[in-house]
Amino acid sequence: MSDPASPRVYPMRLYGDPVLRRKAKPLQATDLLTVPGFEPQTVRQVADTMLETMFEAHGVGLAAPQIGLPVRMFVAVEYEDDEEENEGQEKPLKSRVLRDFVMLNPVLKVIDKKKDRSYQEGCLSIPGIYEEGVPRARAVQVSYTDLDGVSRVIEADDFLARVFQHEADHLDGVLFLDRLPAEVTEDYRKELLAIQQKSRTFLNDLAAHERQRKAGL
Numbered sequence: 001m002s003d004p005a006s007p008r009v010y011p012m013r014l015y016g017d018p019v020l021r022r023k024a025k026p027l028q029a030t031d032l033l034t035v036p037g038f039e040p041q042t043v044r045q046v047a048d049t050m051l052e053t054m055f056e057a058h059g060v061g062l063a064a065p066q067i068g069l070p071v072r073m074f075v076a077v078e079y080e081d082d083e084e085e086n087e088g089q090e091k092p093l094k095s096r097v098l099r100d101f102v103m104l105n106p107v108l109k110v111i112d113k114k115k116d117r118s119y120q121e122g123c124l125s126i127p128g129i130y131e132e133g134v135p136r137a138r139a140v141q142v143s144y145t146d147l148d149g150v151s152r153v154i155e156a157d158d159f160l161a162r163v164f165q166h167e168a169d170h171l172d173g174v175l176f177l178d179r180l181p182a183e184v185t186e187d188y189r190k191e192l193l194a195i196q197q198k199s200r201t202f203l204n205d206l207a208a209h210e211r212q213r214k215a216g217l
Protein backbone atom coordinates (compact mmCIF):
# COMPACT_ATOMS: atom_id res chain seq x y z
CA MET A 1 0.00 0.00 0.00
CA SER A 2 1.15 3.54 -0.73
CA ASP A 3 1.20 6.49 1.67
CA PRO A 4 -2.14 6.23 3.50
CA ALA A 5 -2.50 10.03 3.83
CA SER A 6 -1.95 11.09 0.22
CA PRO A 7 -1.84 8.25 -2.27
CA ARG A 8 -0.69 9.10 -5.80
CA VAL A 9 -3.14 6.62 -7.32
CA TYR A 10 -5.64 4.16 -5.89
CA PRO A 11 -5.65 0.42 -6.46
CA MET A 12 -8.32 -0.59 -8.97
CA ARG A 13 -11.20 -2.73 -7.80
CA LEU A 14 -11.70 -5.65 -10.16
CA TYR A 15 -14.54 -7.73 -11.54
CA GLY A 16 -15.84 -9.96 -8.77
CA ASP A 17 -15.47 -7.28 -6.09
CA PRO A 18 -18.85 -6.81 -4.36
CA VAL A 19 -18.38 -3.01 -4.25
CA LEU A 20 -18.82 -2.97 -8.05
CA ARG A 21 -22.29 -4.46 -7.63
CA ARG A 22 -23.62 -2.09 -4.96
CA LYS A 23 -25.94 0.82 -5.64
CA ALA A 24 -23.79 3.82 -4.70
CA LYS A 25 -25.03 6.53 -2.32
CA PRO A 26 -25.41 10.27 -3.03
CA LEU A 27 -22.68 12.55 -1.65
CA GLN A 28 -22.00 16.25 -1.07
CA ALA A 29 -19.01 18.26 -2.23
CA THR A 30 -18.18 19.01 1.43
CA ASP A 31 -18.08 15.36 2.52
CA LEU A 32 -14.96 13.62 3.79
CA LEU A 33 -14.46 10.29 2.06
CA THR A 34 -12.49 7.28 3.19
CA VAL A 35 -11.15 5.11 0.42
CA PRO A 36 -10.51 1.72 2.09
CA GLY A 37 -6.83 1.44 3.00
CA PHE A 38 -6.32 5.23 3.17
CA GLU A 39 -6.93 8.16 5.50
CA PRO A 40 -10.06 10.29 5.04
CA GLN A 41 -9.77 12.86 2.22
CA THR A 42 -11.84 15.69 0.81
CA VAL A 43 -13.99 14.99 -2.24
CA ARG A 44 -11.61 17.18 -4.28
CA GLN A 45 -8.56 15.19 -3.17
CA VAL A 46 -10.30 11.94 -4.01
CA ALA A 47 -11.40 13.29 -7.42
CA ASP A 48 -7.85 14.47 -8.25
CA THR A 49 -6.42 11.10 -7.29
CA MET A 50 -9.13 9.33 -9.30
CA LEU A 51 -8.16 11.37 -12.38
CA GLU A 52 -4.51 10.44 -11.83
CA THR A 53 -5.50 6.77 -11.40
CA MET A 54 -7.52 6.96 -14.62
CA PHE A 55 -4.67 8.54 -16.61
CA GLU A 56 -2.17 6.00 -15.32
CA ALA A 57 -4.48 3.17 -16.41
CA HIS A 58 -5.07 4.82 -19.82
CA GLY A 59 -8.77 5.10 -19.16
CA VAL A 60 -11.41 7.56 -20.27
CA GLY A 61 -13.51 7.38 -17.15
CA LEU A 62 -13.46 6.06 -13.60
CA ALA A 63 -16.34 5.72 -11.15
CA ALA A 64 -15.92 5.86 -7.35
CA PRO A 65 -16.99 2.22 -6.79
CA GLN A 66 -13.96 1.24 -8.90
CA ILE A 67 -11.70 2.51 -6.11
CA GLY A 68 -13.87 0.91 -3.44
CA LEU A 69 -16.02 3.93 -2.63
CA PRO A 70 -19.74 3.31 -3.06
CA VAL A 71 -20.65 6.98 -3.66
CA ARG A 72 -22.24 8.59 -6.72
CA MET A 73 -19.23 10.26 -8.27
CA PHE A 74 -17.23 9.68 -11.43
CA VAL A 75 -14.45 11.33 -13.39
CA ALA A 76 -14.20 11.28 -17.16
CA VAL A 77 -12.11 12.88 -19.84
CA GLU A 78 -12.49 13.98 -23.41
CA TYR A 79 -9.38 13.57 -25.53
CA GLU A 80 -8.36 15.55 -28.57
CA ASP A 81 -8.52 12.58 -30.88
CA ASP A 82 -11.54 10.51 -29.98
CA GLU A 83 -10.97 8.21 -32.91
CA GLU A 84 -8.89 6.21 -30.48
CA GLU A 85 -11.78 5.29 -28.27
CA ASN A 86 -10.29 2.22 -26.64
CA GLU A 87 -9.45 2.26 -23.01
CA GLY A 88 -6.04 0.70 -22.68
CA GLN A 89 -4.11 2.65 -25.28
CA GLU A 90 -0.35 2.59 -24.89
CA LYS A 91 0.41 6.27 -25.44
CA PRO A 92 0.52 8.85 -22.64
CA LEU A 93 -2.94 10.32 -22.92
CA LYS A 94 -2.61 13.29 -20.61
CA SER A 95 -1.16 15.51 -23.35
CA ARG A 96 -4.30 15.06 -25.42
CA VAL A 97 -6.86 16.07 -22.79
CA LEU A 98 -9.46 18.55 -24.01
CA ARG A 99 -11.69 18.58 -20.95
CA ASP A 100 -11.96 16.60 -17.79
CA PHE A 101 -15.10 16.11 -15.77
CA VAL A 102 -15.79 15.41 -12.12
CA MET A 103 -19.46 14.66 -11.56
CA LEU A 104 -21.21 14.25 -8.24
CA ASN A 105 -24.71 12.73 -8.18
CA PRO A 106 -25.03 12.66 -11.98
CA VAL A 107 -28.50 12.10 -13.43
CA LEU A 108 -28.66 11.12 -17.09
CA LYS A 109 -31.49 11.92 -19.44
CA VAL A 110 -31.50 10.43 -22.91
CA ILE A 111 -31.90 13.11 -25.57
CA ASP A 112 -31.32 10.91 -28.60
CA LYS A 113 -32.65 7.40 -28.13
CA LYS A 114 -31.05 6.08 -31.28
CA LYS A 115 -28.86 3.20 -30.16
CA ASP A 116 -25.23 3.37 -31.05
CA ARG A 117 -23.26 0.12 -31.02
CA SER A 118 -20.28 1.22 -33.02
CA TYR A 119 -17.55 1.81 -30.45
CA GLN A 120 -15.50 -0.79 -28.72
CA GLU A 121 -16.05 -0.65 -24.97
CA GLY A 122 -13.85 -1.77 -22.11
CA CYS A 123 -13.62 -1.22 -18.36
CA LEU A 124 -10.65 -0.62 -16.07
CA SER A 125 -12.20 -3.10 -13.62
CA ILE A 126 -12.32 -5.79 -16.33
CA PRO A 127 -8.82 -5.46 -17.80
CA GLY A 128 -8.07 -6.94 -21.19
CA ILE A 129 -11.67 -7.39 -22.34
CA TYR A 130 -13.04 -5.14 -25.09
CA GLU A 131 -16.27 -5.62 -26.97
CA GLU A 132 -18.23 -3.81 -29.62
CA GLY A 133 -21.98 -3.81 -29.66
CA VAL A 134 -22.86 -2.42 -26.22
CA PRO A 135 -26.05 -0.51 -27.02
CA ARG A 136 -25.87 3.09 -25.76
CA ALA A 137 -28.07 6.10 -26.45
CA ARG A 138 -26.43 8.40 -29.00
CA ALA A 139 -26.86 11.57 -26.92
CA VAL A 140 -27.52 12.30 -23.25
CA GLN A 141 -27.96 15.27 -20.97
CA VAL A 142 -26.24 15.00 -17.60
CA SER A 143 -27.30 17.03 -14.54
CA TYR A 144 -24.71 16.90 -11.78
CA THR A 145 -23.03 18.79 -8.96
CA ASP A 146 -19.45 19.96 -9.42
CA LEU A 147 -16.64 20.10 -6.84
CA ASP A 148 -17.75 23.57 -5.71
CA GLY A 149 -21.22 22.25 -5.00
CA VAL A 150 -22.68 24.04 -8.03
CA SER A 151 -25.43 22.34 -10.07
CA ARG A 152 -24.57 21.96 -13.75
CA VAL A 153 -26.09 20.48 -16.88
CA ILE A 154 -24.21 19.38 -19.99
CA GLU A 155 -25.06 17.54 -23.15
CA ALA A 156 -22.86 14.96 -24.81
CA ASP A 157 -23.11 12.80 -27.87
CA ASP A 158 -21.31 9.89 -29.50
CA PHE A 159 -18.25 8.66 -27.64
CA LEU A 160 -18.51 11.04 -24.68
CA ALA A 161 -22.21 10.13 -24.26
CA ARG A 162 -21.10 6.49 -24.17
CA VAL A 163 -18.48 7.22 -21.50
CA PHE A 164 -21.03 9.00 -19.29
CA GLN A 165 -23.50 6.12 -19.65
CA HIS A 166 -20.81 3.56 -18.82
CA GLU A 167 -19.70 5.49 -15.70
CA ALA A 168 -23.28 6.20 -14.55
CA ASP A 169 -23.97 2.45 -14.82
CA HIS A 170 -21.14 1.82 -12.33
CA LEU A 171 -23.04 3.89 -9.75
CA ASP A 172 -25.92 1.44 -10.03
CA GLY A 173 -23.73 -1.66 -9.87
CA VAL A 174 -24.01 -2.33 -13.62
CA LEU A 175 -21.02 -3.41 -15.76
CA PHE A 176 -20.82 -3.19 -19.54
CA LEU A 177 -20.80 -6.98 -19.91
CA ASP A 178 -24.28 -7.00 -18.35
CA ARG A 179 -25.50 -5.11 -21.42
CA LEU A 180 -24.24 -7.73 -23.86
CA PRO A 181 -25.69 -11.19 -24.52
CA ALA A 182 -24.80 -13.74 -21.82
CA GLU A 183 -22.74 -15.65 -24.39
CA VAL A 184 -20.15 -12.87 -24.33
CA THR A 185 -19.57 -13.34 -20.61
CA GLU A 186 -19.41 -17.10 -21.28
CA ASP A 187 -16.79 -16.54 -24.02
CA TYR A 188 -14.57 -14.78 -21.47
CA ARG A 189 -15.16 -17.27 -18.68
CA LYS A 190 -11.48 -18.12 -18.24
CA GLU A 191 -10.33 -14.50 -18.32
CA LEU A 192 -13.07 -13.43 -15.90
CA LEU A 193 -12.21 -16.21 -13.44
CA ALA A 194 -8.58 -15.03 -13.47
CA ILE A 195 -9.66 -11.43 -12.78
CA GLN A 196 -11.95 -12.61 -9.97
CA GLN A 197 -9.06 -14.50 -8.42
CA LYS A 198 -6.94 -11.35 -8.52
CA SER A 199 -9.78 -9.45 -6.91
CA ARG A 200 -10.05 -11.97 -4.07
CA THR A 201 -6.30 -11.77 -3.41
CA PHE A 202 -6.49 -7.97 -3.31
CA LEU A 203 -9.46 -7.99 -0.90
CA ASN A 204 -7.69 -10.45 1.41
CA ASP A 205 -4.56 -8.27 1.44
CA LEU A 206 -6.67 -5.16 2.10
CA ALA A 207 -8.48 -6.84 5.00
CA ALA A 208 -5.14 -7.90 6.53
CA HIS A 209 -3.79 -4.38 6.06
CA GLU A 210 -6.89 -2.87 7.72
CA ARG A 211 -6.62 -5.26 10.68
CA GLN A 212 -2.97 -4.23 11.19
CA ARG A 213 -3.86 -0.55 10.95
CA LYS A 214 -6.65 -0.87 13.52
CA ALA A 215 -4.28 -2.71 15.83
CA GLY A 216 -1.90 0.25 15.45
CA LEU A 217 0.93 -1.76 13.94
Ligand SMILES: [Zn+2]
Pocket (backbone or CB within 6 Å): 122, 123, 124, 125, 166, 170
Ligand atom coordinates in the same frame (compact mmCIF):
# COMPACT_ATOMS: atom_id res chain seq x y z
ZN1 LIG B 1 -15.98 0.67 -16.20
